[in-house]
Amino acid sequence: xxxxxxxxxxxxxxxxxxxxxxxxxxxxxxxxxxxxxxxxxxxxxxxxxxxxxxxxxxxxxxxxxxxxxxxxxxxxxxxxxxxxxxxxxxxxxxxxxxxxxxxxxxxxxxxxxxxxxxxxxxxxxxxxxxxxxxxxxxxxxxxxxxxxxxxxxxxxxxxxxxxxxxxxxxxxxxxxxxxxxxxxxxxxxxxxxxxxxxxxxxxxxxxxxxxxxxxxxxxxxxxxxxxxxxxxxxxxxxxxxxxxxxxxxxxxxxxxxxxxxxxxxxxxxxxxxxxxxxxxxxxxxxxxxxxxxxxxxxxxxxxxxxxxxxxxxxxxxxxxxxxxxxxxxxxxxxxxxxxxxxxxxxxxxxxxxxxxxxxxxxxxxxxxxxxxxxxxxxxxxxxxxxxxxxxxxxxxxxxxxxxxxxxxxxxxxxxxxxxxxxxxxxxxxxxxxxxxxxxx
Ligand SMILES: [Ca+2]
Ligand SMILES: [Ca+2]
Ligand SMILES: [Ca+2]
Ligand SMILES: [Ca+2]
Numbered sequence: 381x382x383x384x385x386x387x388x389x390x391x392x393x394x395x396x397x398x399x400x401x402x403x404x405x406x407x408x409x410x411x412x413x414x415x416x417x418x419x420x421x422x423x424x425x426x427x428x429x430x431x432x433x434x435x436x437x438x439x440x441x442x443x444x445x446x447x448x449x450x451x452x453x454x455x456x457x458x459x460x461x462x463x464x465x466x467x468x469x470x471x472x473x474x475x476x477x478x479x480x481x482x483x484x485x486x487x488x489x490x491x492x493x494x495x496x497x498x499x500x501x502x503x504x505x506x507x508x509x510x511x512x513x514x515x516x517x518x519x520x521x522x523x524x525x526x527x528x529x530x531x532x533x534x535x536x537x538x539x540x541x542x543x544x545x546x547x548x549x550x551x552x553x554x555x556x557x558x559x560x561x562x563x564x565x566x567x568x569x570x571x572x573x574x575x576x577x578x579x580x581x582x583x584x585x586x587x588x589x590x591x592x593x594x595x596x597x598x599x600x601x602x603x604x605x606x607x608x609x610x611x612x613x614x615x616x617x618x619x620x621x622x623x624x625x626x627x628x629x630x631x632x633x634x635x636x637x638x639x640x641x642x643x644x645x646x647x648x649x650x651x652x653x654x655x656x657x658x659x660x661x662x663x664x665x666x667x668x669x670x671x672x673x674x675x676x677x678x679x680x681x682x683x684x685x686x687x688x689x690x691x692x693x694x695x696x697x698x699x700x701x702x703x704x705x706x707x708x709x710x711x712x713x714x715x716x717x718x719x720x721x722x723x724x725x726x727x728x729x730x731x732x733x734x735x736x737x738x739x740x741x742x743x744x745x746x747x748x749x750x751x752x753x754x755x756x757x758x759x760x761x762x763x764x765x766x767x768x769x770x771x772x773x774x775x776x777x778x779x780x781x782x783x784x785x786x787x788x789x790x791x792x793x794x795x796x797x798x799x800x801x802x803x804x805x806x807x808x809x810x811x812x813x814x815x816x817x818x819x820x
Contacts, residue, residue, distance in 0.1 A: 397441045401434030402470050424792035428799040429819070431473035432790030436801055438465050439477060439489055439786045440814070443807045450623045455721040455752030455779060462784065463488035475790045480575075480582040480602040481724075490580050492804060493719035493781035495611040496730055498560065499524055499553035500715050500776075508730045509570075509606055516565040523549040523563045535564040553715055554612050556816065573605025577820065579787045579802050580604070609730055611785075613815065614716025617704060618782040618808030621754070626704040629655040641698040643691065650675045650688050655705055663705055666696065667756070668771035697755030700774070713808060717778040720759075721752040731776060738764060753779050782808040783815070 442465045443458070451457035466477040466487040479490045496505070498520070506517040518534030528551075530536045537548050547562065554560050557578055561568045572578055574586045576594035582602035589598040597603070620626050627640050629652065638648040650671045655661045657678040665674060670690045675681055681688065691699065718727065720742065728739035745762045746752060753759060756779065759770055787802045800820045806813045 397434065397438045401430065401437060401468075420795065421797065424795040424797040425799060427473045428790040428792045428797050429801075430790065431468075431470050431475040431792075432788045432799050432801045432819075434468060434470060435466075435475035435477050435788030435790065436786055436803055436805075436814075438468065439784070439788070440805050440812050443784065443805055444810060444812050447619055447807045447810060447812070448623055450621060452621045453751060453754055455754050458781075459488070459491065459722065472794060473790055473792050475788055477786055477788045479580040479785075479787060480604075482601055482603070482608070485582070489784040489786040489805075491719060491722045491781045492611045492613040492783040492785055493716050493778060494722040494724065494727070495609060495614070496718055496727065497614045497715040498610045498612060500717070501610070504732050505730060508732060509609065511567070511570045513565070516563070519564040520554075520560070520566070523551070524553055526551050539564055556612050557607055560606075560612065569605065571606050573603045573607065575602055575604040575607055578607060579800060579818075579820070580607075580785065581787055609727065611716075613783045613785060613804045615782045615806055615808050616714040616716050616778070617706075618713075618780075619810070621701040621780065624702070627702055628709070629661075629703050629705050630707055632703070637703070640702045641695055643695050643699070644689065646686075646688050647671055647691065647695070651699070654678055659707075661705055662775075663700060663703070664771040664774045666691065666699055667774055668767055693755075693757035693760060697757035700756045716782060717776060719779065719781045720773075720777040721746065721779060722781060733772065734776070738762075738769070741765075755779070782806055 439462060442461050446458040446461055463486075466489075468475050476487075477489060478485055478487055480486075498506075501520075503517050503521060506512055506520060507514070515533035518531035522531050522534035522536050528536050530539070535549075540547050540549060549563075550559070554563075557571050560566055561571055572594075574582070574594060574596040576586060577583065582600070585592040586594060586596050586602065587598055587600060589596060602608075617626070627636055629637070632652065634645065634648040634652050637643065637651055638645055641648075643651065651666070654665070654674045654677070658665075658674075671688045672690065675688055718731070725739065725743045728734050728736070728742075734742075741763045742759075745759075749758070756770070756774060759765060759773060783804055783806045785802065785804045787800060789798055789800045791798045802818045802820075804815045806815050
């Protein structure tokens with residue numbers, strides 16, 4: 381697919397949202413003037429709100445356009461499109477979308493997949509977080525696990541029921557930073573650091589020392605505590621790199637598998653048979669072992685049949701991009717993986733199963749590719765990579781992102797009054813879905 385038609389499509393989407401938002405704003409202004417004896421300020425707030433809303437709608441529209449019409453050859457196209465759609469002018473108001481990292485302020489939304497989803501973290505992973513102690517790590521794991529048996533130093537319902545204001549652990553994945561703060565021993569200061577309002581931006585009160593709450597070191601750098609490292613928002617799965625529903629190998633026919641992944645009929649038969657007969661089959665099995673090895677685990681080839689060909693890199697890449705294994709289709713999607721294209725190199729410090737030599741090699745290889753890693757087979761170029769390491773990596777990392785957190789700040793031009801909306805948007809299914817909204 382060439383990039384040109386896709387670009388003009390995105391531009392069209394951007395223009396359409398701006399026109400639509402301006403129209404809404406004009407209607408709001410016209411109808412508000414009649415009632416707005418209560419003052420200029422209320423009207424300015426309305427204008428700023430609708431400008432912020434326009435920013436959110438614009439980001440959502442760009443995400444949908446990039447999902448329906450993806451660029452499979454460049455891992456950064458969607459991110460660049462979102463960044464390019466991070467500011468706009470409406471009638472009497474503007475909006476801007478930005479976020480702060482330790483290295484400064486950047487246009488565009490936060491990629492939730494550039495952080496580690498806390499719901500995927502092991503005890504050893506959790507212990508790498510600043511200020512973490514064994515009792516808090518155990519309590520976080522207890523909050524997430526389905527059982528009611530406390531870990532050695534953990535806490536289950538019995539503990540929370542004994543509090544002055546009792547509540548119960550979710551016993552399922554944590555859904556927000558605010559929920560994480562309910563876990564025994566978790567201090568909001570660990571979670572938020574200086575980003576007290578959790579908007580991902582270094583606000584004036586977060587950079588003035590103790591002149592106003594919260595406490596901060598006024599160094600011009602946002603130290604966002606755990607919220608800079610972990611997320612609760614990212615979602616696994618979603619549409620394939622080519623923008624299609626993934627083929628579920630538990631119910632797919634051999635010819636469908638062959639058509640989507642360019643494997644031979646013999647290879648497709650082994651793939652489908654293996655997933656059908658091996659109830660614990662996972663996608664990384666196709667990375668870890670050859671098709672002949674997988675075939676041997678389910679009884680081997682028919683007598684006299686030729687040995688099945690191993691998947692080449694292109695076929696393996698297509699299989700991992702286009703297919704999935706979901707046994708319970710009613711189950712909620714799993715927490716998201718880390719996007720190896722968009723994460724910061726420092727993030728590997730919090731994934732101890734990826735040692736520093738491998739982390740350095742991953743980053744060097746990524747930097748050498750202008751378009752990032754677009755297929756899992758690309759990861760084979762990383763020095764020291766072998767099938768077992770690649771399979772382990774597949775279970776931790778992803779090449780694309782489903783969820784972005786948008787902080788859109790609307791500003792009334794006349795008064796300077798601002799309204800800010802922070803929202804997480806999920807494009808793992810279409811239409812894209814707004815998962816949470818905070819308005820300030
Ligand atoms: Ca437990
Ligand atoms: Ca902030
Ligand atoms: Ca302060
Ligand atoms: Ca600071």
